Amino acid sequence: MxxxxxxxxxxxxxxxxxxxxxxxxxxxxxxxxxxxxxxxxxxxxxxxxxxxxxxxxxxxxxxxxxxxxxxxxxxxxxxxxxxxxxxxxxxxxxxxxxxxxxxxxxxxxxxxxxxxxxxxxxxxxxxxxxxxxxxxxxxxxxxxxxxxxxxxxxxxxxxxxxxxxxxxxxxxxxxxxxxxxxxxxxxxxxIREVFTPVPKKDMLHARQVLTSLKNPRLVLSLFVTTMIIQVATGSIAPILTLYVRDLAGNVSNLAFISGMIASVPGVAALISAPRLGKLGDRIGPEKILICALTISVALLIPMSMVQNPWQLGILRFLLGAADGALLPAVQTLLIYNASNQIAGRIFSYNQSFRDIGNVTGPLIGAAISASYGFRTVFIVTASVVLFNAFYSWVSLRSPPERIRLPGE
Structure with a gap:
């Protein structure tokens, strides 16, 4: 029952x-x-x-x-x-x-x-x-x-x-x-859930899901934002240890230093995510999203100029604090723009874009570093996030517009 x-x-x-x-x-x-x-x-x-x-x-x-x-x-x-x-x-x-x-x-x-x-x-x-x-x-x-x-x-x-x-x-x-x-x-x-199973014949098809959204273009832009967030995170992963070695030289505890610098963004995100999520409930998740993306750009650029691992670690901690707000802000905006009937599919589509970012980010970072060096990875990543900030800003400012699908 x-x-x-x-x-x-x-x-x-x-x-x-x-x-x-x-x-x-x-x-x-x-x-x-x-x-x-x-x-x-x-x-x-x-x-x-x-x-x-x-x-x-x-x-x-x-x-x-x-x-x-x-x-x-x-x-x-x-x-x-x-x-x-x-x-x-x-x-x-x-x-x-x-x-x-x-x-x-x-x-x-x-x-x-x-x-x-x-x-x-x-x-x-x-x-x-x-x-x-x-x-x-x-x-x-x-x-x-x-x-x-x-x-x-x-x-x-x-x-x-x-x-x-x-x-x-x-x-x-x-x-x-x-x-x-x-x-x-x-x-x-x-876990408890109130849910009445929906007959398969009454389920909305993919095109109906898209047209039922309050702001389809915004939701699509949020999917892209999720993917770019993961690309930006993953692009640095394959080069981090080697970059730290370049900065620190042949130190005996390279693995420890690299591991610590790799983990500090996650620690910062743990601290910031609930607090910035609560702030987003008060001032609006769209403001949190744009501000966090802008701050990310401002932190990624100096990462290409650091002279020692500790400078990199401090910048990555601050980056993690900003990144902690990104995905929750995206998810909050998604639920604002979708009904409960299609929430499962909207969040699963968002997860697909996130996984695509997880796969492509490390490949992009490795390819750029192999051709142009480690520091270039941070500049390219900052450019991609800057595009994401501008793209999200335009999408959030645009009034809702129904997408016309082929055949309509």
Whole structure:
């Protein structure tokens, strides 16, 4: 029996969804410290082959997540978001177990792709909370929820490295599977949702989803903004350690310094996201979005001119504080411009664009640094974010305009 809407405790749902996003973020990132080692364990030898396979097995998860997200979003709008959270948590738990039993690189590659296909916890958690929380608290709630995934992605590599050192590579997957199964149990018994299943024949088709939006052009621009945010973040990732080495010289604790500089934006985002989300509820998420993008440009440019790692670390901390406001602001604007009936698909489309950014960002950064040097990466990234700020400003200022589709 479906509980009455008044019985829904959205704050409890938020807490459980936060935990689920944390575990999902950790599950996706915990393999990073020992990914090349596990690829080597599965029979891949040679420096170039090891680098290639490590990159492929990492990126394929995001690629398949981008492909699958719209499907799961549509199913969430028809069957309910809680069901999608359960499917994702249980599916990822089973895949993690299978990864621990992989015998060759092809099996592992297929399972990493399956992990992407069965994902979708984060966008469905966003859709669930966004449709339950009072509108005047949506910025704070989505900002708080975003810190779950950020925390998981931050701590995942650390936890994965410690577990691998203590228990070996394969047991890490089994431990992660157990934790994800706990997430499944918590979601099953602790999250409540009022949802009436929608018959398939009554579901809006993709073109109807687009035309039902209050401001279709703005929503499309927000998807692009999400992608560019991830491109800007990912473009720096493959060069960061090498850039730090150029700045610091051959120091003995290069890995520690690089790891710290890599993690400080996430720490800053954890601090800033709920606070800036709450500020966005008061002054408007569109103002937060434009200001955060502008500040990001102002911080990326001097990163190309720093003379030591500590200057880079300070700038990256400030960048993380600004970046912490970006995705929650985008998500708040999305829910402002979409009905609850299509929220699952809108958030899943946004996740697809985010995953595309996760795949392309590191490739772009690596290509630019190989041709023009490390410092150029920051200049190019700043230019892309500046375009994004201008594009978002124009989209937010433009009055709503219905998109005419072919055949109309």
């Amino acid at each position: 479906t509980p009455p809407e008044s019985s829904i405790n959205w704050k409890r749902n938020l807490a459980i969804a936060w935990l689920g996003c944390f575990l999902t973020g950790a599950a996706f990132s915990l393999v990073m410290p020992f990914l090349p080692l596990y690829v080597e364990l599965l029979g891949v030898t040679g420096h170039s082959s090891l680098n290639m396979w490590s990159g492929v097995v990492f990126s394929i998860t995001f690629l398949f997540s981008a492909i699958a997200s719209p499907f799961w979003g549509g199913l969430a709008d028809r069957k309910g978001r809680k069901l999608m959270l359960l499917r994702s948590a249980l599916g990822m738990s089973v895949v993690m177990v299978l990864m621990g039993f992989a015998q060759n690189i092809w099996q592992f590659l297929a399972l990493r792709a399956l992990l992407g296909l069965l994902g979708g916890f984060v966008p469905n958690a966003n859709a669930l909370i966004a449709t339950q929380v009072p509108r005047h608290k949506s910025g704070w709630a989505l900002g708080t929820l975003s810190t779950g995934g950020v925390s998981g992605a931050l701590l995942g590599p650390l936890i994965g490295g410690l577990l691998a050192d203590s228990y070996g590579l394969r047991p890490v997957f089994f431990i992660t599977a157990s934790v994800l199964f706990v997430c499944f149990i918590l979601t099953l018994f602790c």
